[in-house]
Amino acid sequence: MKIMVSACLTGENCKYNGGNNRNEKVLRFMADNEVITVCPELMGGLPTPRVPSEIREGIVTAKDGRIVDAEFNAGAARCLAIARREQPDLIVLQSRSPSCGVKQRYDGTFTGTLVDGAGVTARLLMDNSFHVIDVEDLAMIYHGVLIRKLCSNEVGLLKDFLYEAIFIPEGVEPPARDIVEHPELRIYYDNFGQGPADYCLVAEADGRIIGVVWTRIMNDYGHVDDETPSFAISLIPEYRSCGIGTRMMKEMLSLLKRNGYRQTSLAVQKANYAVRMYRNIGFEIIDENDEEYIMVCRI
């Protein structure tokens, strides 16, 4: 993969204060991918160190009151020119920066207040249809597959992937797609993102989302108690059995651990090939009925 990244993420001391935002995940993927680094503020002619800036009413303004819109726009234009020339598959930018922030930035009051909206360079790159993500949304890149957090405008995908996750034994007719509208399945996706353990990672390959792993505390078949998130994973068939699901699950377990969860649970049909995959990453059978195992992974 060819990836463009904010230079400060690679350890370059180009931050306004002369420091950097060295990021271990970014350093790890630099080993296996072609990486182009850019620092739009330096490329726009600003020095390091420099007075910090924020976007106030659409105008980039330094903390000392100087308008630095021209420098920020010049840097963004140079990054766009590089992106057009190099055609990166992915652009990973530093979160919240007035240049590089993708989802959020500071509000221009220099009080640490965040607002939704992109920085100048991120906006320009996205407006020109480049695939841009905040570094904080990046989980990892695995053999050219991007694993990242789900965006809020992608929640609708859960319904489709839930359908894909339904195990259909050989010789059995698949259920109608509207089965996912049944109340016992709606709990997997209704109002997703609002619960404390609503976490979701997606895998992207060949320009589309090919897998989803998500957790939620819900009274589903795998529920064990109100502190344990239930775990669900779904990959479209052609991407199964090639390690992507395992990598996604491991990333989700790390995410749960970072957020203070001690275990996660699931229910799986006994005949499902995925039982072995769950065992391999640490799930253990704690209960069973005629058709299903209830499994728990302590993290």
Ligand code: SF4
């Ligand atoms: S402009 Fe972007 S690359 Fe440069 S220091 Fe700021 S966040 Fe990092």
